[in-house]
Amino acid sequence: MTPDISPADPALASDMVGSWTASSVRVRLACIPDIGRTEPTLEHAPVLEHVRVAADHVLTTLDAPTMASRAEPGQFAMLTVARGGEDSPVLPRPMALYDWDAATGRVDFLYRVFGDGTARMAAWPVGELMTAVGPLGRPFSLAETTASLLLLGRGIGICSLTALAARARARGVAVHAIVSARRPDAIVATDFLERIGATVWPVVDTDGSSDVERLRARLDAQLRDRAVDQVAVCGSERLLRLAAQVGRRLDARVEVSLEARMACGLGYCHGCSTGEKGLASEAPLVCKDGPVFLARAEAIGKAQ
Ligand SMILES: Cc1cc2nc3c(=O)[nH]c(=O)nc-3n(C[C@H](O)[C@H](O)[C@H](O)COP(=O)(O)OP(=O)(O)OC[C@H]3O[C@@H](n4cnc5c(N)ncnc54)[C@H](O)[C@@H]3O)c2cc1C
Ligand code: FES
Numbered sequence: 001m002t003p004d005i006s007p008a009d010p011a012l013a014s015d016m017v018g019s020w021t022a023s024s025v026r027v028r029l030a031c032i033p034d035i036g037r038t039e040p041t042l043e044h045a046p047v048l049e050h051v052r053v054a055a056d057h058v059l060t061t062l063d064a065p066t067m068a069s070r071a072e073p074g075q076f077a078m079l080t081v082a083r084g085g086e087d088s089p090v091l092p093r094p095m096a097l098y099d100w101d102a103a104t105g106r107v108d109f110l111y112r113v114f115g116d117g118t119a120r121m122a123a124w125p126v127g128e129l130m131t132a133v134g135p136l137g138r139p140f141s142l143a144e145t146t147a148s149l150l151l152l153g154r155g156i157g158i159c160s161l162t163a164l165a166a167r168a169r170a171r172g173v174a175v176h177a178i179v180s181a182r183r184p185d186a187i188v189a190t191d192f193l194e195r196i197g198a199t200v201w202p203v204v205d206t207d208g209s210s211d212v213e214r215l216r217a218r219l220d221a222q223l224r225d226r227a228v229d230q231v232a233v234c235g236s237e238r239l240l241r242l243a244a245q246v247g248r249r250l251d252a253r254v255e256v257s258l259e260a261r262m263a264c265g266l267g268y269c270h271g272c273s274t275g276e277k278g279l280a281s282e283a284p285l286v287c288k289d290g291p292v293f294l295a296r297a298e299a300i301g302k303a304q
Contacts, residue, residue: 027244029256029274029293031284035138038075040266041066044129048106050122055185056112057156058122059098065105067134071097073142073163074232074257074292077134078265079109081120084129093117094262094287096160097135099192107132110159110188136265137291140164140255142171146229150219150252151177151198152243154210157235158189160257160291164232169196176228178203180210180239212238219246228252233295235259244297254295260286 045064053059067077078092099108113122124130142149142164149168151161158179165175175198181187182205193200201218203209219242228250233243234257247254260272267288274290275283284290 025241025245026298027241028296028298029258030296031289032138032141032255032292032294035141035292037138037288038070038072038135040134040136041070042131042133043067045107045132047124047126047128047130049126050124053110054188056114057110057186057188058113058118059108059110060121060124062107062109062130062132063105064107064132064134067097067132068100068105068107069102071100071102071107071135071163072139073097073167074140074160074255075135075137076160076265076291077107077109077132077136078262079121080131081117081124083120083124089117089120091117091263092131092133092265093121094136094265096163096257098159098162098189099166100163110156110162112156112186133265137287138289140232140257140292141230141253142167142173143230143253146173148174148228148230149176150223150228150231150243150246151175152180152231152233152236152239153177153189154180154235154239155182155186156188157233157257157259160234161232162189162192165193165198166196169198175199176223177201178215178239180204180215180236182206212242215239216242216245223250230255232257240295241297244295247295248297254297255292256295257291258286258293259291262287 043064045062048061051059076096080092095109098110153161177193177198179202187202190200231243231247231254263269263271265287272286
């Protein structure tokens, strides 16, 4: 999901990432100013296991103790999927840190087997070392005062939200998760979310339950008396708009994790820029300034 940026828009502040406009609502994104990044490391990490969790989805576990000791929810790693002696693919693949255990050094990645890189990951021999750089990017925030968190994840976007859910549950925060996918067999992470005590709403396109207007009505009905302090979203522009509108109605902080094509993941190649370079400065980079950004809905014309 790449924001539609108008660098010439004088209303965009210097740290604004982009804006989406739909009917009477505009969603504006901005860098999170008060969150720093942890120091990444390069590890040659043994692959511990692969588990096929759905028709096209695999969970791969690495033994990466330094990454596990520094990771924060919403961060990602760049995984080199060319094995020793191979000369392609040249570029590593970005993957969200799905879950980890600092005590054992285990780091999990859950991904859709999609193209050459993810097929190679899923076929990586157990015990063989994989080069992993991370944790990268700025994480989600979780305020001390947050008592209730709403997650909206579409497709593999939910994999960027699981660690936040776990962190929140460990602090006693109520977590409600909408897990959206095209088909029932593409729904993932619900077992993880249920295990940690989140309320999970799986919704799919095939029966219409993922329709955004139906979700809006459901959220309006179910969240009316239950305040949501924070909202986190990943994987869909339509869910981002819904999240921003819910956040505006409930006066909740909304954060979005963006996806972008990444070559380095470190802020050097500028391939993941959220917009064109302006005269004075360049638009924020998804890998370095994100992938997590603040989102805010603004009414255009009539009030929301
Ligand atoms: C921060 C971040 C976190 C991610 N987390 C996950 C995750 O947890 N689970 C998951 O399944 N996927 C995740 N992705 C998407 C994942 O990186 C791509 O699906 C993967 O790179 C596809 O590689 P491939 O070789 O299998 O596909 P190919 O189609 O063969 O890739 C072709 C080229 O496009 C690039 N590319 C294709 N899609 C993407 C994409 N969405 N983002 C970046 N580069 C892309 C690849 O790097 C490659 O150079 C994440 C992406 C980002 C940016
Ligand atoms: S991927 Fe290279 S700068 Fe972001």
